[in-house]
Amino acid sequence: MSITGNMLIGQYAVHGTERTFRAIDPATNEKIAPDFGAGGTKEVDQACNLAQQAFDIYRETTLEQRAQFLEEIANNILAIGPELITRASQESGLPAARLEGERGRTVGQLRLFAKVVRDGQWLTATLDSALPERAPPRSDLRLRKIPLGPVAVFGASNFPLAFSVGGGDTAAAFAAGCPVVVKAHNAHPGTSELVGKAIQKAVASCNLPEGVFSLLFGDGNQLGQALVSHPAIKAVGFTGSRQGGLALMRLAAQRREPIPVYAEMSSINPMFLLPDVLTARAAQMGAAFIDSLTMGVGQFCTNPGLVIALEGEPLSQFKQAAATALQTKAAGTMLTPGIHAAYVAGVERLVAIAGVTLLAQGQIAQAPCAAQAALFATDAATFLASEQLEDEVFGPCSLIVACRNEEEMRAVAEHLSGQLTATLHLNPVDHVLAKKLLPTLERKAGRILVNGYPTGVEVSHAMVHGGPFPATSDSRGTSVGATAIDRFLRPVCYQDLPADLLPQALQDDNPLTLWRLRDGELVKA
Amino acid sequence: MSITGNMLIGQYAVHGTERTFRAIDPATNEKIAPDFGAGGTKEVDQACNLAQQAFDIYRETTLEQRAQFLEEIANNILAIGPELITRASQESGLPAARLEGERGRTVGQLRLFAKVVRDGQWLTATLDSALPERAPPRSDLRLRKIPLGPVAVFGASNFPLAFSVGGGDTAAAFAAGCPVVVKAHNAHPGTSELVGKAIQKAVASCNLPEGVFSLLFGDGNQLGQALVSHPAIKAVGFTGSRQGGLALMRLAAQRREPIPVYAEMSSINPMFLLPDVLTARAAQMGAAFIDSLTMGVGQFCTNPGLVIALEGEPLSQFKQAAATALQTKAAGTMLTPGIHAAYVAGVERLVAIAGVTLLAQGQIAQAPCAAQAALFATDAATFLASEQLEDEVFGPCSLIVACRNEEEMRAVAEHLSGQLTATLHLNPVDHVLAKKLLPTLERKAGRILVNGYPTGVEVSHAMVHGGPFPATSDSRGTSVGATAIDRFLRPVCYQDLPADLLPQALQDDNPLTLWRLRDGELVKA
Structure with a gap:
């Protein structure tokens, strides 16, 4: 696959015209071809509007469709082959063996979320029966969680695969049903483009609306701010410096509609x-x-x-x-x-x-x-x-x-x-x-x-990669592990909906075979 | 029980000296005795420091102890008798029948949270077994949720019982294991004092540290701001105007350590x-x-x-x-x-x-x-x-x-x-x-x-009283229903802890008989 320097906006490749930049090989301090074109507010707007258009369709894909999409991304990333490792190593100075391990982690993460999506526990399906005889009568109440909306993800410098374009935040947001607009880290644009194309291809082959994924290049202070400020964006995932995370928190709080920011920032462990x-x-x-x-x-x-x-x-x-x-x-x-x-x-x-x-x-x-x-x-x-x-x-x-x-x-x-x-x-x-x-x-x-060392972060159900401020912006979430999906969900209650208007997760006969809380008891029947 | 006009700071009654005010009977626009003394930053500091001191002890009470505390509060509120209804009616203009219903709702809410606490599902106990043979080996990982810390609760004007001193936010925070400092709404200080004493009494009779609960009187712009800005406070519950909610959101975001604000603000339904x-x-x-x-x-x-x-x-x-x-x-x-x-x-x-x-x-x-x-x-x-x-x-x-x-x-x-x-x-x-x-x-x-009307808000497992901004400050939560407890929790992962250092919820033999996610499967064994 050749690296073009193009951004990916839905199914299109767009060369940004704001300015041109190249990746730097930190081992030599020399620039690496090709030129990348940085985008601006126009491309942010295009990507975010596409994401918004895709949202209602993508969030109602079946659990199986969404799981297959995540697995397809994993397969496409593996299919890039050695080029991905070579380029990532050149752009990051990280040795090939480490990056191969990181690729395994990235792919494993996508597959874990496929499993999480299929299990459907994240839906938190909850049913309270109507009590017509009670005074006052109780309505039929059913709760499920739905995704927040399009998510902006900022690639991290230190994990060019596992916390970047197709990394943990993207996988968790996709799993939740959120379209994703990624701002690539400028340190590894080639790696970002390669992974971005793998995702773009999965969007197409899974017949999903193109706005489910876009990848932008640009400056944090300009394109990054425009992205977090865009009305279509409903949450932010970020791994990086405290200064960067604090800036995003401020921006998100100042929006007309404030949105959650999940910034993993700094820790001395x-x-x-x-x-x-x-x-x-x-x-x-x-x-x-x-x-x-x-x-x-x-x-x-x-x-x-x-x-x-x-x-x-x-x-x-x-x-x-x-x-x-x-x-x-x-x-x-x-x-x-x-x-x-x-x-x-x-x-x-x-x-x-x-x-x-x-x-x-x-x-x-x-x-x-x-x-x-x-x-x-x-x-x-x-x-x-x-x-x-x-x-x-x-x-x-x-x-x-x-x-x-x-x-x-x-x-x-x-x-x-x-x-x-x-x-x-x-x-x-x-x-x-x-x-x-x-x-x-x-x-x-x-x-x-x-009696261990904190540097290994397992991707599993019980992992928490989070913590009180200033380690992160929001201690209620984790950016690694199965429960990372919860960050991008919110509950909706359905009161007295006729059977044919109820979402599958909440229908009487439990067609998705979910564990559900029915009148306070967990049941799968 | 006589109304004294005193604030409740831990087990003490303190008459505020910042200024004196009285409740107003809205039916006559006349002031009602006695005088209430508004507090200032000194009392905020005392209450918050006590709450902080109480936190580590209170959050490790057993589920049974905490449930009994919630039930004791409910009983104590009922034991106040007709005086509570009379005073609340005088201060709010709401008819006695409505307030009797609201008292029933308040007591029912406390009892529901007692049940929720006993069930223990809020702990989200999750266990991933060690895989010593895997390369690299996987550690033993276990997750539970713990409370955020002391919570500031602002009483609402329109539910002097159900969303005020002993209302939904307080009950949910107590259930989660958080001490609570309430700022009473100035419209119903007498009602607040009566309910506050019922809670204060329950703290004593349940042998809990006194800092678990305090009740303050004062101005929103002064005492309220000092409360939300206090370093010991880790979350805020509020029901009121959009203007008030936005002000708290700004304050919380500007803190040295930003904290979550759950403000239920405005909706035209x-x-x-x-x-x-x-x-x-x-x-x-x-x-x-x-x-x-x-x-x-x-x-x-x-x-x-x-x-x-x-x-x-x-x-x-x-x-x-x-x-x-x-x-x-x-x-x-x-x-x-x-x-x-x-x-x-x-x-x-x-x-x-x-x-x-x-x-x-x-x-x-x-x-x-x-x-x-x-x-x-x-x-x-x-x-x-x-x-x-x-x-x-x-x-x-x-x-x-x-x-x-x-x-x-x-x-x-x-x-x-x-x-x-x-x-x-x-x-x-x-x-x-x-x-x-x-x-x-x-x-x-x-x-x-x-085919219903939204004005009845059931207190049950599937209820959501929340929604996207500006209806609330945080669409991820609900302020009514069992899952309101989730707002005051965050996950902690324990890696390779020896058996005698593990919290009960995560011990091998499941002494609390919780539903737990063990290696991805929900089990109770």
């Missing part, structure tokens, strides 16, 4: 090393921590950017093991020159803070966008007194906070703002302290791990 | 009279419509403020029957002097709009806050060209829109902004047209009724 396990395994844990920290050049939303432990000999051993492990780590190429520059600035900012020590660094960076990993240390008093130390430095950088006692450790936990994850490393003896920390961590994080 | 049923039953429908319109002096969020039908003889008959019925309707006392003044101004605004005809009025108002009902008529072209005609006039006022044909009727439906309800009156012959209107109405409303 605290890891608490409890005393008994630290004493027992300081050296192993130090090395394992560095492996997690530097994996993928630290470019994960769930990267462990903060380690909290009691001061003393075991922590010294942990630090030493971590420092030793870090010094062997090669500098990896970051995703974009901008991300690299922000990383360098973030590390410099930490170096300058009084009370913070640079413990160790990885190997020196030679290539243009290569990042030298960095490990810092401080004490709880310094951490508690500083707001800066909670800011995420996106990349292979972490801070170890030494606490004088358990009370200080609990104070650090309570001081934290919202996180995607919080991790406890513990032995059975540590459970007493863990029980004291858990209520605080539940209030702070979307996912709590024990 | 369109009723579509389809041709066949209108031809068959114009006269009966005209009279029945007026009964619904004037019930409770039209002071329901779901009052039918807009009627849409095809022009012609049947519509003329409907109008005539409605006009005749309206002329006999006595002017009823409205809730407050302010609401009455707004109603009079709203009717005057409609009178002044070109193309809008005053069809009929109810009996002339004599008493201070009595409202003369008003029925207006216009044509679809005028309606579609005007934005003002969609503004809610809170009270017994409605507008009939005559359409030239079905296309114009569908255009009116498409033109509408978000509504709490939309109603279709139809006969079997009308189903063809109904099927064309339904997709539009689903996009516009939270509840769709057939």
Whole structure:
């Protein structure tokens, strides 16, 4: 498949005329052909109007049709073959093996949502029988969830496949019955076009209205704002920086009709090393921590950017093991020159803070966008007194906070703002302290791990990739896992509808064989 | 029980010193003893800090404890006896019979939430088994929902019991595990104090931390803003004017940590009279419509403020029957002097709009806050060209829109902004047209009724009292019915937690006997 630089508006390919740009290979800082044409408000308007026109038809496709559409997208993405991996690797600096894994995750995600759609539990079908004899009589009431409307999705830089054009937000919105307009991330436009065509083709072969999907190129501040401000758009999915997420939240709140924004923004993912396990395994844990920290050049939303432990000999051993492990780590190429520059600035900012020590660094960076990993240390008093130390430095950088006692450790936990994850490393003896920390961590994080590393985010039913602000804009949702679909739904109640006007999900004989709440009891009969 | 004019902060009674005010009897415009003391930021701070302190304890009460607390509140409200009805009637102008019904609804609501809490489905318990053999291995993942945190509830003027201190928002927040700080509506402070004491007593007798509930008096623009801005508050429940709701939305979005606002604001509840049923039953429908319109002096969020039908003889008959019925309707006392003044101004605004005809009025108002009902008529072209005609006039006022044909009727439906309800009156012959209107109405409303009137809002599992903006601030929720609890919850995932650290809802042997999603299948075993 050749990359054309065109946007995809419904079934059309449109070359944007606002300006021309190329992807940059971060390994060389050189531009990659071809030219991409950025669009403007005209193309936003076209794509959004098509999405609006498609909505009523798409949202009433059968569960089977919608599931097949998701599976067709998965198949089409696989059918692109090695070109997708090559291009994505060139545009992101990520190695092929990692991108092959990410493609598997992307395809698996689409297939999981196909299963979720077929199961139909997301419809939340609920039936309350009429009670004509009651005073006053009760009407027949039936509830199902329906999709919100067209969704704007912003591709993420750090997952060019799994959180981008055909990624988690798109899959969840499609599953819910929402048309999607994607704003491609400028760092990987070629990858975006390839995946976009795979979706466009699935729309056509599944005989869906063309407006179900469009892909736009352009500037975040211009095209992105126009997209979020468009009246047809009813929700936003975003993974990226806090600054970007906050801007979208403000825009969405200022609309004539405010809309939900699901922005996954920033997290430093605290890891608490409890005393008994630290004493027992300081050296192993130090090395394992560095492996997690530097994996993928630290470019994960769930990267462990903060380690909290009691001061003393075991922590010294942990630090030493971590420092030793870090010094062997090669500098990896970051995703974009901008991300690299922000990383360098973030590390410099930490170096300058009084009370913070640079413990160790990885190997020196030679290539243009290569990042030298960095490990810092401080004490709880310094951490508690500083707001800066909670800011995420996106990349292979972490801070170890030494606490004088358990009370200080609990104070650090309570001081934290919202996180995607919080991790406890513990032995059975540590459970007493863990029980004291858990209520605080539940209030702070979307996912709590024990004796693991937060960087792997499973795509399953029980996963939560979310959490209180500022980790995300809306703690009520998750952007990974089956329940990500719930973000794009709202309930509608039908009162006394004649049988032939009722949606299938709510008909008496349960033609979709759904689990339904009937007069307060879950039944499938 | 004597009314003291005190606020309730935890287990304390505190007389506010910001200013003194009294309730007003809208039937006489006279002030009612005693004096109430309005609080300020100091009391907001005390109540919110207590709520925060109570949160971790209250949210981990057992389901049975929490259900008993809700039932205890219900019993305590009933135990107040006739004094509650007398005082509420005096403060609201609502007749005793209506308030007795509303008390029954309030108590029923608390009991329904007790049942909901015991069922535990709101926990959304979800378990994904570990897959240690898989490459990469999958961790053990378990999800439950936890409460958001302390909730600020604003009492509504039009339901001094069912949507006020111990009303739907409070019951749903308590059920979810959230402490509640109520700002009483200034129109019924005595009623608020009586119900507040009933809750305060239940907190004590159930041995809950005192911060689970506080009740504050004060000005919306001062105390209300301080409450919504307080860092301990994690969500807001509000029923009232669009202006009030929009102000809370802005405040919540501007916080350092933005929080969800569930504001139920305004709706004109369109009723579509389809041709066949209108031809068959114009006269009966005209009279029945007026009964619904004037019930409770039209002071329901779901009052039918807009009627849409095809022009012609049947519509003329409907109008005539409605006009005749309206002329006999006595002017009823409205809730407050302010609401009455707004109603009079709203009717005057409609009178002044070109193309809008005053069809009929109810009996002339004599008493201070009595409202003369008003029925207006216009044509679809005028309606579609005007934005003002969609503004809610809170009270017994409605507008009939005559359409030239079905296309114009569908255009009116498409033109509408978000509504709490939309109603279709139809006969079997009308189903063809109904099927064309339904997709539009689903996009516009939270509840769709057939051959009924929207003013009765059942408290049950399938009810939705919500809808797209501007009917509410967040179409994803409902403020009536069992699923209102979902508004105050967020998911947390537990990864590889040892058995003794897992919450009960997620333990292997399912000690709470919950329906749980285990590896994608709903099971109770």
